[in-house]
Amino acid sequence: MHNFEYHRAGSLADAASALKKAGEDGKLMAGGQTLIPTLKLRLAQPSAVIDLSGIKELASIKAGAGEVTIGAGATHAAVAASKDVQGKIKALADLAAHIGDRQVRHRGTIGGSLANNDPAADYPAAVLALGATIVTNQRKIAADEFFKGLFETALKPGEIITAVSFPAPEKAAYMKFANPASRFALVGVFVAKTKGGVRVAVTGAGESGVFRSAALEKALSGNFSAKAIEGVAMPAKGLNSDIHASAEYRAHLIGVMAKRAVAAAG
Amino acid sequence: MAPLDTGIGAAVRRREDARFLTGRGTYTDDINRPGQAHAYILRSPHAHATIKKVDIKKAKSSPGVIAVYTGEDFKPINGVPCGWLVTGKNNKPMIEPKHPIIAEGKARHVGDPVAVVIAETKAEARDAAEKIDIDYGALPAVVDMKAALKGGGKSVHDAAPDNLCFDWELGDKAATDAAFAKAAHVTTLDLVNNRLVPNALEPRAAIGDYDKATGEHTLYTTSQNPHVIRLLMGAFVLGIPEHKLRVVSPDVGGGFGSKIYHYAEEALVTWAAKQLGRPVKWTADRSESFMSDAHGRDHVSHVELALDKDNKFLGFRFETLANMGAYLSTFAPCIPTYLHGTLLAGNYSTPAIHTNVKAVFTNTVPVDAYRGAGRPEATFMIERVIDKAARELKTDPAELRRKNYIKPEQFPYQTPVALMYDIGNYGATLDQVLKLSDPGGYAQRKAASKAKGKLRGRGIASYIEACGIAPSNVVGSLGARAGLYEAATVRVNPTGSVVVFTGSHSHGQGHETTFAQVVSSMLGIPMESIEISHGDTNRVPFGMGTYGSRSIAVGGTAIHNAVNKIIAKGKKIAAHMLEAAEADIEFKNGKFTVAGTDRSKAFGEIALAAYVPHKYPLETVEPGLDETAFYDPKNFTFPAGSYVCEVEVDPDTGVVEIQSFAAADDFGRIINPMIVEGQVHGGLAQGIGQALTEACVYDKNGQLQTGSFMDYCMPRAQDVPNFKVAHSVTACTHNPLGVKGCGEAGAIGAPPTVINAIVDALQEYGVEHIDMPATPHRVWKAIQDAKARKR
Numbered sequence A: 001m002h003n004f005e006y007h008r009a010g011s012l013a014d015a016a017s018a019l020k021k022a023g024e025d026g027k028l029m030a031g032g033q034t035l036i037p038t039l040k041l042r043l044a045q046p047s048a049v050i051d052l053s054g055i056k057e058l059a060s061i062k063a064g065a066g067e068v069t070i071g072a073g074a075t076h077a078a079v080a081a082s083k084d085v086q087g088k089i090k091a092l093a094d095l096a097a098h099i100g101d102r103q104v105r106h107r108g109t110i111g112g113s114l115a116n117n118d119p120a121a122d123y124p125a126a127v128l129a130l131g132a133t134i135v136t137n138q139r140k141i142a143a144d145e146f147f148k149g150l151f152e153t154a155l156k157p158g159e160i161i162t163a164v165s166f167p168a169p170e171k172a173a174y175m176k177f178a179n180p181a182s183r184f185a186l187v188g189v190f191v192a193k194t195k196g197g198v199r200v201a202v203t204g205a206g207e208s209g210v211f212r213s214a215a216l217e218k219a220l221s222g223n224f225s226a227k228a229i230e231g232v233a234m235p236a237k238g239l240n241s242d243i244h245a246s247a248e249y250r251a252h253l254i255g256v257m258a259k260r261a262v263a264a265a266g
Numbered sequence B: 001m002a003p004l005d006t007g008i009g010a011a012v013r014r015r016e017d018a019r020f021l022t023g024r025g026t027y028t029d030d031i032n033r034p035g036q037a038h039a040y041i042l043r044s045p046h047a048h049a050t051i052k053k054v055d056i057k058k059a060k061s062s063p064g065v066i067a068v069y070t071g072e073d074f075k076p077i078n079g080v081p082c083g084w085l086v087t088g089k090n091n092k093p094m095i096e097p098k099h100p101i102i103a104e105g106k107a108r109h110v111g112d113p114v115a116v117v118i119a120e121t122k123a124e125a126r127d128a129a130e131k132i133d134i135d136y137g138a139l140p141a142v143v144d145m146k147a148a149l150k151g152g153g154k155s156v157h158d159a160a161p162d163n164l165c166f167d168w169e170l171g172d173k174a175a176t177d178a179a180f181a182k183a184a185h186v187t188t189l190d191l192v193n194n195r196l197v198p199n200a201l202e203p204r205a206a207i208g209d210y211d212k213a214t215g216e217h218t219l220y221t222t223s224q225n226p227h228v229i230r231l232l233m234g235a236f237v238l239g240i241p242e243h244k245l246r247v248v249s250p251d252v253g254g255g256f257g258s259k260i261y262h263y264a265e266e267a268l269v270t271w272a273a274k275q276l277g278r279p280v281k282w283t284a285d286r287s288e289s290f291m292s293d294a295h296g297r298d299h300v301s302h303v304e305l306a307l308d309k310d311n312k313f314l315g316f317r318f319e320t321l322a323n324m325g326a327y328l329s330t331f332a333p334c335i336p337t338y339l340h341g342t343l344l345a346g347n348y349s350t351p352a353i354h355t356n357v358k359a360v361f362t363n364t365v366p367v368d369a370y371r372g373a374g375r376p377e378a379t380f381m382i383e384r385v386i387d388k389a390a391r392e393l394k395t396d397p398a399e400l401r402r403k404n405y406i407k408p409e410q411f412p413y414q415t416p417v418a419l420m421y422d423i424g425n426y427g428a429t430l431d432q433v434l435k436l437s438d439p440g441g442y443a444q445r446k447a448a449s450k451a452k453g454k455l456r457g458r459g460i461a462s463y464i465e466a467c468g469i470a471p472s473n474v475v476g477s478l479g480a481r482a483g484l485y486e487a488a489t490v491r492v493n494p495t496g497s498v499v500v501f502t503g504s505h506s507h508g509q510g511h512e513t514t515f516a517q518v519v520s521s522m523l524g525i526p527m528e529s530i531e532i533s534h535g536d537t538n539r540v541p542f543g544m545g546t547y548g549s550r551s552i553a554v555g556g557t558a559i560h561n562a563v564n565k566i567i568a569k570g571k572k573i574a575a576h577m578l579e580a581a582e583a584d585i586e587f588k589n590g591k592f593t594v595a596g597t598d599r600s601k602a603f604g605e606i607a608l609a610a611y612v613p614h615k616y617p618l619e620t621v622e623p624g625l626d627e628t629a630f631y632d633p634k635n636f637t638f639p640a641g642s643y644v645c646e647v648e649v650d651p652d653t654g655v656v657e658i659q660s661f662a663a664a665d666d667f668g669r670i671i672n673p674m675i676v677e678g679q680v681h682g683g684l685a686q687g688i689g690q691a692l693t694e695a696c697v698y699d700k701n702g703q704l705q706t707g708s709f710m711d712y713c714m715p716r717a718q719d720v721p722n723f724k725v726a727h728s729v730t731a732c733t734h735n736p737l738g739v740k741g742c743g744e745a746g747a748i749g750a751p752p753t754v755i756n757a758i759v760d761a762l763q764e765y766g767v768e769h770i771d772m773p774a775t776p777h778r779v780w781k782a783i784q785d786a787k788a789r790k791r
């Protein structure tokens, strides 16, 4: 990796001012599970790295009435192990428990994952399907407004995710068909029956990242059962084709994973 | 032999594991020489390009930089040699283009070295390399073998306009064609043996060191065969005589074939160390390994099997395209020929066999031996086409095999493809594997799978392997440019402890344990008194190294023979000390005894006498107890076996899960059953990896699409079931230990076993074949295609 300035932030305010000072080439680091490999491969050359992992206030997980708020710095392992998350949104705890491997889960964070918005990442499906709200040091962003395409989000330069607030659904489940090599999602489907209706988000498959499936949502709205999806055609258009899976296979898997998710949601 | 619990046949725990498991091994990258500089190799991002101009000015003035070299600097130096000359049809020798240390004028694969920076630190070397400005002229890449052979103005080397390295055949074509003409049934199959990346846990590394005062070079390198590297690099590349070149291969973290070869980086650091008067170290990172370690397999084949009306095999016909990559790696030409064509009789008494192999240059990383080396490719063709034949003929696949096996009474058996099998009992391993795998309960298991919505399949395959490639005079006549013997020195110290110097390098095989067991048995002394030393050309007399499951059969026999020389000399000394005739001295349980008496001398007493020769037959016997043996085998050894696997396929997703795997092998006599079982497990895991997960993929422009573990899928623990393993023994007839070798068997037998099981599971769709790796996507696609055909 190239040389850079390293700053371990003590507080959110400290991080924000360090980031501002560093300017365009400054980079936040949470768990480093995406950033460090990128630096090692010399695909990024930040002038300064501002480490958020020492900021205690970012790591908290709090349950309120009908919602759970997870600090941006909470690791995947912490989310998976949280009694609050398990109690209110079991699907989310399960999802976190199956990200990467043990090492990754103990360093990688929800904030880092969302800011990165990898098209094959798991969390974006949960955030979108549950209609979560992303809280930053500047504003609140609705899930539907947050994901803007491959590795693109609504975050502005200098903006730091501080927490994600998830309303508890009536029912929800996530089914991931892992890419055999990377174990990221080849196709991941998060189904949720929420107060505002049924929401279905698909990750891993879309050419421009996570998306909601209107067809599946419609089918499930009347009848939240695996049977209801039986005849729903999943078009391959707009889905990824690569050495691991064709768009047709991904389209097919969306149907299979959606059914399995609905069945698991009970 | 001695009734010691550390002798031959004992499941002794691996002595080397204490250091490996506690992180106390010493690998090449752990070695740091005083004043050491670091090399970073800039590699071509293009599969095929002319190198018009290389501007190194900025790199040279980058901080910490000591030197920058390009192809120009290496022009006067020879390329990396190929160790095997294959002669094709009409006596046409293979085309053997120069394989330069640093590309000269043209880059021929992604990863081809185009410049090297040597700096104070690795990071500085890498920083500087980014400042090298290369003007490339991109050329169209040659990737697909069939297209490559059409030439069409796209050639990897000017010397091979149609990209054909050689066109080789083996077997009697006329007799084979005649067999097919009279066949009652012919089964044909087109298949691919997928290209693999070896991915040893430890990436390659090399340190060059030069002593100005003595003129001696030392190369520390991750090699399976340091003496071979000394010979190839010293004699053919850099012109350094053996006495001025020491090659050390310390602990090596796995090779699987990929560390047999002499690589450009070894010559590069050795050469640069002398130029600069400083040690120079290079360690590959994983991305570099993917594009610079020799890959494995990569065959495209057409297979035909002819049977008579009683289902007896009449003939096999094979056409294979074998990918050589962009340059010939050390043993590349030998893999699809003498380690492949010669194995095409399999376990069967087929009267007529013919194969034609075309070796093809492409703009990809060189391809060479990888665990099994040619034999997995041969076995896959044979065992897949037999399975298809059994299905077409509606006969039991195990019984079709049994019917055509070479019978025990037929040994020694001369195959129509050059080899003479000395011994075997294929029916015995078949019986064993059937017993292990409970065919009686299969229908019930299939029904249980069906109830879960899964398709169950059962596959069987037999294999034969040829290990310990030899004898040297024969392989020499077939084009080998080296001998294939092994050497060992057994040094008995004055107090009776023993050091064995072996040319069989150990990099995971457990030689330090197994070889010590052989010596422990023979000398009747405990393992703790025996040290196995390997991997240093200044200590070990000579050696051809470890590959092709040759270590116990060839290296072990050399040790055995050297120990026998020690015993013979010991008898002379004992006879003198006991005042008896040499012929009356017996050696047993670590004691030299006058036959029929209780007068004896312990091994340690004889050792002491040899070094303190006071009461000693100095007139006729030299002092000292130190013997060397070179062993050149009379023939290959022929391990064989049969495997059975059951899989469950999820028809909704295409996911294959291996439910059970049983392996019955005949490795001849077994020295350490635990180590042998471990070797079988590892081989099976690699074979399952090839069958289910691993694929090295290039796009049509020659870009490596599977350049990291994000895209190249190694098998993980969860992909591998608990294995049931059994052995039966027919002792090898031509080596004194009766051993055959076991390192590659699993990787040879597993792929067809797994694929046969998957095809079996997909019978309700009429799927006839599926190429490896049978990924979920591929299995799902095979189901969809078969459904579409039916419609």
Ligand SMILES: Cc1cc2nc3c(=O)[nH]c(=O)nc-3n(C[C@H](O)[C@H](O)[C@H](O)COP(=O)(O)OP(=O)(O)OC[C@H]3O[C@@H](n4cnc5c(N)ncnc54)[C@H](O)[C@@H]3O)c2cc1C
Pocket (backbone or CB within 6 Å): A027, A028, A029, A030, A031, A032, A033, A034, A035, A036, A052, A072, A073, A098, A099, A100, A101, A104, A107, A108, A109, A110, A111, A112, A113, A115, A116, A118, A120, A121, A122, A123, A155, A159, A160, A161, A162, A182, A183, A184, A185
């Ligand atoms: C081997 C491996 C396997 C993996 N498998 C999976 C998987 O199966 N599924 C999956 O979803 N992911 C997987 N990941 C990714 C993993 O979940 C990462 O942890 C995650 O993508 C990034 O989180 P991080 O905390 O490590 O972020 P970092 O790497 O530290 O940062 C990532 C990006 O986010 C930015 N960032 C970090 N925190 C904030 C913040 N609070 N506000 C704004 N920007 C911020 C950084 O500047 C950087 O650009 C895997 C990673 C590895 C290495």
